[in-house]
Amino acid sequence: MENRIATMTRPEASVLSTNRVIRNTYMLLSMTLAFSAATAGLSMALGLPHPGLIITLVGYFGLLFLTTKFRDSGLGVLFVFALTGFMGFTLGPIVSKYLALPNGHQIVMQAMGGTAAIFLGLSAYAVTTRKDFSFMGGFLTVGILVAFLAGLGAVFFEMPGLSLAVSAMFVLLMSGLILFETSNIIHGGETNYVMATVTLYVSIYNLFTSLLHLLGVMNDD
Template identity: 55%
Template sequence: MEHIRTAHTAVSDSTEVSRVLRNTYMLLSMTLAFSALTAGIAMAVNMPHGAGLIMSLVAIGLVWFVLPRTANSSAGLVVVFAFTGLIGASLGPMLNYYLATANGTSIVLQALGGTAFTFLGLSGYTLMSRKDFSFLRGFVVMGVMVMLGGMLLLMGAALFGYQVEMLSLAFSAGVIVLMSAIILYQTSAIIHGGERNYIMATTSLYLAIINIFTSLLHLLGASDD
């Protein structure tokens, strides 16, 4: 009887993992497509950088204060689409800026390709190897704190007119490493049952993808200059 109960539990866990994984990637695909749409609209209307910054701040407020309270209900889906739509629109001015440069189209396409390669490669490796990356939790938590501190430092330097291009490039490279670790950690958490909320999993992976893309844009743009 105990063996039957254990087998039933294992099957239930496997079914739940498959459900979370399927819903996460489906929602992730939809939110990325929605972000592309809102980014295209922002680019078409030539939205100013100031408006993009405001949208980014509103999006951060949604993901920090609203999403945790709604992630276990259908309202969480509305919040996720509002969040990703705002993030997509906030990218419009940045994309217009790069596309206006001499090799802008090539830079944007390379950043998109690099982001897709990184995400698909890391996710595919984790799914195929079934490796447990829970040991990255400490690195991810500390890395996010360092990233936030670095963002404040760079914003302060820019505000006071200091040129910190090399520090900014190092920051972008560090963000790519951190976001890659988050993809490994989050995908592993899903397949090993540590993450059962596909809305939160989608948000984590979405943020990793967007940050890798914007960091690659910065690095490629600097190397082109």
């Protein structure tokens, strides 16, 4: 009898667990986005220069490693804020550069609006339809790796055309990653809200910077 009751309550327990992960993920994501915006604003207010590609990559992957290592403890949350704060710090000088353009405020607002619309729209679609997008995992992994290497090539070899193509690729890839990760949470594939938050934050960050680049080129006189 006890086994029967336990079996009957497993689906309910699974739903409650999934809802808890979703709630914690979006709560932590909202706080890290606000913290990232604050560090970006501080960087802009102080007129700090961009730390450069090497420091950015070392800082990002180092903090990502620490976040992943301590994802099941309170330190994981601390490192999430360290990671997102650092990324906000690197974003400040980039936004300042665009704001210095004649129509810079319009470009930044368009990029922010586009990022919010894409994220909210895709998240709502994944949640309401509850479709399983796990099949996209392999494609996204390969695509992001290729785009990342192509982006490094565009920087080192100073190829604006390739850089523009990489930004367009990242818009598509990050949109797919939002669908994939949201679906992953809903279907129980991701049970750690710290790692879910990191994935969604990185998607939003790359989506915003890619749109910023594309809109900057399109609005360039």
